[in-house]
Amino acid sequence: MSDSLEILVSRLGRNDILLGKNKNYTSFAGYNGVPLTEISCVPSAAVSQNEIPPLVSALKASAEENAASFHFPGHNRGQAAPSSLTQLIGAKPFLHDLPELPELDNLFAPEGPILEAQKRAARLFGASETWFLVGGSTCGIQAAIMATCSPGDTLILPRNSHISAISSMVLSGALPKYIVPEYDFKWDVNDTIKELEMEGRKAAAILVVSPTYHGICSNLGEICLICHSYNIPVIVDEAHGAHLGFHQELPSSSLSQGADLAVQSTHKVLCALTQSSMLHMQGNLVDRERISRSLQMLQSSSPSYLLLASLDATRAQLSENREHIFDKAIDLALEARSLISKIPGISVFEYPSFSSSVHIDPLRLTIGVWQLGLSGFEADDILCNDFGVVCELVGTKSFTLAFNLGTQRDHILRLVDGLMHLSQTSHFHQPVKDEGENVNRFVCFDDVRISMSPREAFFASKCKVSIRDSIGEICGELVCPYPPGIPVLIPGEIITEEALNYLQEIRSRGAVITGAADFSLSSFVVCVT
Incomplete structure (x- = not known):
C-alpha cells in the first residue's frame, strides 16, 4: 500500500475505501444523517x-x-445473479441482498439500524423489547x-399446538402437559x-x-391472571x-x-416477506438474556437483510x-360473510355457542361445504x-379464507361466483348433526397417552412396522398434516x-402429510424399548 493510500485509509476508515466513499465513516454508517453510534438514541418524538x-x-x-465487492454472497450484488431468476423477479432484490456490513448492523449484537428498528417495533406493538426473526415464528416459539x-x-x-412447539420440547428437554382445548380455556x-x-x-x-x-382468540386476560398468580410466564x-x-373491530393483542x-x-396478515x-x-x-442466547443458537448467522428490512418497512x-389501515379489509370480509351466508348449502361458521369472552378475528372466514356433498379439498380444487x-x-369439511390489506373487491366477487357455482352444481344431502361445530377439535386427541x-x-432406537402393528406402540416420528401444521402423531x-x-x-381426501418416513402411510416408525 502506498504512503498516500495508507494516510487516506487512516483518515476515512477501511470500509469507506472499499465502498468508494470519500467522507467520514460515522456519517456513512448512519442513516438520514444520523451516525451509526447515535441511531439507538433517536427519540420517538423525532x-x-x-x-x-x-x-x-x-x-x-x-x-x-x-462498491468493489469482495464479500459474500457470490452473486456480487446481482452481477452474477442467475438469469432465470432475474427474469422472474428482476435484479434489484440481488442488489439489496447484502451480508453483515458494518453500516447494516449485526442482528445478534445490534447497535445501529437494527436496534432502532426493533425499538420502534416494540413501541408500536406495546412490548418492552422486540427481536426480529428470520426463521419464521417457528424460531420464535423455539426460543421462547x-x-x-x-x-x-x-x-x-394445547395438544393442537403447531409443530414448532414439539420441536421446542425436543430442543429444550421440556416435558409436555397437554390440554385438549375447548373454548372456555381458562x-x-x-x-x-x-x-x-x-x-x-x-x-x-x-x-x-x-x-x-381459524381466527378464534382465547380469553388471554383471564389466562394471564391465573398463570401470573402462580408466577408462571405465558407464551402466546x-x-x-x-x-x-390495530382496529376497533379486531380482538385485543396478547400483550395488551x-x-x-x-x-x-x-x-x-401484515405485509413483511x-x-x-x-x-x-x-x-x-422471563430472562431476556436467555432469549437472546436462544435466538443466537437458533437463527442463521447470515440473516437475510431483505427479510429484516421487510419487518422494518411493515412496522x-x-x-x-x-x-x-384495516378499514377496507374488514369491510370486504364483512361483505363477503353477508353474501356467502345467503348461498344455499354453504355454511359460514359463526361460533354461536361460544362465551362472550372469546373473540373471533373478522378477517378469517371458514366456509363449510359438507351439505353440498363435497369435501373442503374438492371445493378448493374447483375454486x-x-x-x-x-x-x-x-x-x-370446510376451508378457511384469510383476508388482508391486499384483498380486493374483485376477489370477493370471484369467490361468491365460485361458491354459487358449487351450490348450483352439487347435490344436497341431509347434514350430519353438529357436523360444522368446533372446527379446531380433533377426535384423535381425545386419548393422548x-x-x-x-x-x-x-433420540431413541427405532424400527419400522406395518400400520396395523403400530397401534399401541410408541411413536418415533412426527406425522403432521400441513397446513395447518398441527401434528397428529x-x-x-x-x-x-x-x-x-x-x-x-x-390423506384420501387430498391432504398433504409431512414427517412420515413412509409417505403411503402403510408403515410407521416406532421406538424400540
Missing part, C-alpha cells in the same frame, strides 16, 4: 408519521454505493420455550396447574395458541395475530392482555395509518382451477387407531 424506516434506509444507502423451560421442566400447552388452565401441584410439579411456562388458524403463539389491536412473550408472523416474524417481551418473568407501514380463488387452509418425552423419543405418544384412521381419511 419520528414523523412518514419517517423512513431505519433499516430500510441503511440498506438502500449501502446498496447504492459503487428454550428461554423458559430447562430439561425436565413441565410446559403446559378453566382447563387452572385445573391443569392444580393437577400438576398434586403431582409435586410446577409448570415452567404455558403456551397458548391465540388466535387459532400469536403467529396469526400480528394485526390484532398481559402475555409475557408473544410470537407473531409479521408476514401472514414470508419467513419474517417478531418476538415480543414484556414484564420481568412503518402500520405506524403511518394505524387507526384506519382454484375454475375461478382462480386460492384458499388459505383446507379441511375435510405419553410414554416418553419428545426428546427421549427423538408426536414422538413419545402411544399410537392409537383413531389417529391412524384420521390420517388415512384426510
Whole structure:
C-alpha cells in the first residue's frame, strides 16, 4: 500500500475505501444523517408519521454505493445473479441482498439500524423489547420455550399446538402437559396447574395458541391472571395475530392482555416477506438474556437483510395509518360473510355457542361445504382451477379464507361466483348433526397417552412396522398434516387407531402429510424399548 493510500485509509476508515466513499465513516454508517453510534438514541418524538424506516434506509444507502465487492454472497450484488431468476423477479432484490456490513448492523449484537428498528417495533406493538426473526415464528416459539423451560421442566400447552412447539420440547428437554382445548380455556388452565401441584410439579411456562388458524382468540386476560398468580410466564403463539389491536373491530393483542412473550408472523396478515416474524417481551418473568442466547443458537448467522428490512418497512407501514389501515379489509370480509351466508348449502361458521369472552378475528372466514356433498379439498380444487380463488387452509369439511390489506373487491366477487357455482352444481344431502361445530377439535386427541418425552423419543432406537402393528406402540416420528401444521402423531405418544384412521381419511381426501418416513402411510416408525 502506498504512503498516500495508507494516510487516506487512516483518515476515512477501511470500509469507506472499499465502498468508494470519500467522507467520514460515522456519517456513512448512519442513516438520514444520523451516525451509526447515535441511531439507538433517536427519540420517538423525532419520528414523523412518514419517517423512513431505519433499516430500510441503511440498506438502500449501502446498496447504492459503487462498491468493489469482495464479500459474500457470490452473486456480487446481482452481477452474477442467475438469469432465470432475474427474469422472474428482476435484479434489484440481488442488489439489496447484502451480508453483515458494518453500516447494516449485526442482528445478534445490534447497535445501529437494527436496534432502532426493533425499538420502534416494540413501541408500536406495546412490548418492552422486540427481536426480529428470520426463521419464521417457528424460531420464535423455539426460543421462547428454550428461554423458559430447562430439561425436565413441565410446559403446559394445547395438544393442537403447531409443530414448532414439539420441536421446542425436543430442543429444550421440556416435558409436555397437554390440554385438549375447548373454548372456555381458562378453566382447563387452572385445573391443569392444580393437577400438576398434586403431582409435586410446577409448570415452567404455558403456551397458548391465540388466535387459532381459524381466527378464534382465547380469553388471554383471564389466562394471564391465573398463570401470573402462580408466577408462571405465558407464551402466546400469536403467529396469526400480528394485526390484532390495530382496529376497533379486531380482538385485543396478547400483550395488551398481559402475555409475557408473544410470537407473531409479521408476514401472514401484515405485509413483511414470508419467513419474517417478531418476538415480543414484556414484564420481568422471563430472562431476556436467555432469549437472546436462544435466538443466537437458533437463527442463521447470515440473516437475510431483505427479510429484516421487510419487518422494518411493515412496522412503518402500520405506524403511518394505524387507526384506519384495516378499514377496507374488514369491510370486504364483512361483505363477503353477508353474501356467502345467503348461498344455499354453504355454511359460514359463526361460533354461536361460544362465551362472550372469546373473540373471533373478522378477517378469517371458514366456509363449510359438507351439505353440498363435497369435501373442503374438492371445493378448493374447483375454486382454484375454475375461478382462480386460492384458499388459505383446507379441511375435510370446510376451508378457511384469510383476508388482508391486499384483498380486493374483485376477489370477493370471484369467490361468491365460485361458491354459487358449487351450490348450483352439487347435490344436497341431509347434514350430519353438529357436523360444522368446533372446527379446531380433533377426535384423535381425545386419548393422548405419553410414554416418553419428545426428546427421549427423538433420540431413541427405532424400527419400522406395518400400520396395523403400530397401534399401541410408541411413536418415533412426527406425522403432521400441513397446513395447518398441527401434528397428529408426536414422538413419545402411544399410537392409537383413531389417529391412524384420521390420517388415512384426510390423506384420501387430498391432504398433504409431512414427517412420515413412509409417505403411503402403510408403515410407521416406532421406538424400540
